[in-house]
Amino acid sequence: MGREKNSSSILKLYSLIIFGFACSPVTAHHSGNMFDRERTVELTGTVKEFQWANPHIWIQVLVPDTAGLLEEWSIEGGVPNRLFRAGWRPTSFKPGDEVTILANPMRDGAKAGAFVGARLTDGSTLGRFSN
Amino acid sequence: MQCIRTVAVSMILACTVLLFSRITDAQSSVSVENFPDWSGVWQMIGPTVFDRATVAPADGRAGQHGVREYPPYNVEWEGKYVANIELIRQDRFPDTISTCGTFPGFPRTMNLPGAMEFVVRPEQVWILTEDGPSITRIYTDGRNHPPPDEIWPTYSGESVGEWEGDTLVFKTIGIKGAGDTILDRTGLVLSEQAQITTRLRRVDESTMEARMIIEDPEALTAPWSVNKQYERLPAGSRMFDVACAENNRNPVDEAGRTLTLDAEGNILDMNY
Numbered sequence: 194m195g196r197e198k199n200s201s202s203i204l205k206l207y208s209l210i211i212f213g214f215a216c217s218p219v220t221a222h223h224s225g226n227m228f229d230r231e232r233t234v235e236l237t238g239t240v241k242e243f244q245w246a247n248p249h250i251w252i253q254v255l256v257p258d259t260a261g262l263l264e265e266w267s268i269e270g271g272v273p274n275r276l277f278r279a280g281w282r283p284t285s286f287k288p289g290d291e292v293t294i295l296a297n298p299m300r301d302g303a304k305a306g307a308f309v310g311a312r313l314t315d316g317s318t319l320g321r322f323s324n
Numbered sequence: 325m326q327c328i329r330t331v332a333v334s335m336i337l338a339c340t341v342l343l344f345s346r347i348t349d350a351q352s353s354v355s356v357e358n359f360p361d362w363s364g365v366w367q368m369i370g371p372t373v374f375d376r377a378t379v380a381p382a383d384g385r386a387g388q389h390g391v392r393e394y395p396p397y398n399v400e401w402e403g404k405y406v407a408n409i410e411l412i413r414q415d416r417f418p419d420t421i422s423t424c425g426t427f428p429g430f431p432r433t434m435n436l437p438g439a440m441e442f443v444v445r446p447e448q449v450w451i452l453t454e455d456g457p458s459i460t461r462i463y464t465d466g467r468n469h470p471p472p473d474e475i476w477p478t479y480s481g482e483s484v485g486e487w488e489g490d491t492l493v494f495k496t497i498g499i500k501g502a503g504d505t506i507l508d509r510t511g512l513v514l515s516e517q518a519q520i521t522t523r524l525r526r527v528d529e530s531t532m533e534a535r536m537i538i539e540d541p542e543a544l545t546a547p548w549s550v551n552k553q554y555e556r557l558p559a560g561s562r563m564f565d566v567a568c569a570e571n572n573r574n575p576v577d578e579a580g581r582t583l584t585l586d587a588e589g590n591i592l593d594m595n596y
Contacts, residue, residue, distance in 0.1 A: 227582060
């Protein structure tokens with residue numbers, strides 16, 4: 194279920210996340226200003242597809258809305274080479290994985306966002322993820 | 325008789341060429357060991373602000389609104405830079421490499437976020453970058469730059485250099501300028517008249533350093549000094565493709581706006 198976090202403690206946490214995002218490869222290729230770095234959404238759903246490809250990786254996630262209908266979110270991450278050096282692998286996400294993803298959403302409300310962090314099926318995390 | 329003479333001359337020529345090539349190979353294989361060891365995979369230290377000595381605010385990152393550096397631009401080029409900064413504020417200044425198919429260009433080659441290699445050979449040094457990807461060839465075989473009528477603006481430019489001990493000193497001219505390349509995503513640009521003198525050396529086991537002096541009679545009022553450093557990645561690190569067009573889901577439209585596509589290639593932007 195997608196939901197937005199608003200508490201001040203979370204804002205403090207996300208100031209670190211925003212800092213990290215500013216340094217992240219997502220900003221290296223193109224303008225990242227379509228994403229609202231002041232907001233972070235938490236998406237819990239099922240991985241539909243993981244695109245491990247240049248110039249940026251994408252995670253397609255099916256997330257149930259408030260009515261239980263599935264919405265497809267497109268989550269953009271960094272460049273594969275740098276993610277690989279940070280410990281990611283082409284198999285980090287697999288179709289069918291149940292995941293929770295934190296993302297800076299698009300400013301205009303489109304179902305897309307910039308990857309911040311994720312908790313995977315086995316409980317491990319990638320990027321900046323905190324409960 | 326004529327036939328025998330022709331065959332004999334041909335054999336002598338062939339043997340001469342073979343002998344010469346072996347001597348050359350032998351000289352190359354021996355002499356390469358006399359050059360500094362720059363092997364391994366390297367990565368720039370710090371963010372992709374080209375001139376971190378003058379960036380404001382001091383913790384500003386390239387691409388953030390309002391971040392700028394202070395090269396010694398003349399009035400006209402300061403105006404160009406300010407215009408670029410304003411376009412960035414409007415999200416209408418895409419990175420030139422977002423077109424997916426062109427090199428970042430020199431000297432931005434020295435300011436990229438991805439990994440790079442410095443390949444030293446007796447007659448050339450190559451700087452290979454993941455981003456682009458790009459190759460900068462620096463000829464060290466004693467040649468000069470080509471004459472002006474044999475140079476046209478290219479992304480890599482024309483680089484020739486020589487060794488001063490363990491330091492490679494090379495000069496780059498013939499680069500593509502504003503409109504085709506940027507130095508970083510604050511909107512820094514140079515003209516095609518720019519000449520960059522770079523002193524490249526390995527400072528210690530894990531650090532390379534490039535000290536650049538940029539002269540540009542069209543854009544700058546004085547030489548501009550910029551220093552960059554690079555750290556050696558762990559042994560065994562590999563270089564990878566950065567093939568931008570492979571799955572570019574952030575194309576740039578004619579107005580300079582970066583779009584976002586879904587997995588099927590449809591535009592996601594709500595107000596487009």
